[in-house]
Amino acid sequence: MTPDLSGPVEIVARRLLGHRLVTEFEDRTVVVIDEVEAYGGVDDPASHAYRGPTTRNASMFGAAGTLYVYRSYGIHWCANVATGLAGKGQAVLIRGGRVVEGKQTVVRRRGRTDHLADGPGKLTQALGITGDHDGTSVFRGPVRLAPGPAPDPAAIRTTPRIGITREVDRPWRFVVVSGQ
């Protein structure tokens, strides 16, 4: 079973909620995705792909399922999954999730026992994702995307994207408000 990454990027983003992101480096670590954002191509001023392909964003223009990892604020890594047709530059930013396997390993990587993966930089650290994994396939590579139970649609909130300065009103952030 492979994830379905076809269709408009904002639809794919919402669909990825409940999917799992898996790495198996020192230990198997698994996160259930509960926060994502959609980024478009040359028609989305907030997207890294807006000005066309560059060395950094090349993976965004890859085939659906290509992992795009970039450094944020010079410090953190952020992970995206390219969607749609190659050349479009569309991708879904994986912003957050909850750890369901390998928690002990994640705690060691994060250096703390709370807030393990509730942010894009924290999530990559939790799973051990770095720029080395940029351009790999989430179907066959070291960082895997696997389908999981879809969340209750009533628990999904749609909001504007976080931390951007352009196109700030486009409602392309999707969050699962689980439990609380």
Added chain:
DNA sequence: GTCGCGATAGTCT
């Protein structure tokens, strides 16, 4: 719980 702020370095103008 919220708010403000500094760190930090690659990428692009």
Added chain:
DNA sequence: GACTATCGCGACA
């Protein structure tokens, strides 16, 4: 030379 698709901490409440 400016600008980030962020985080953790400390100060308050």
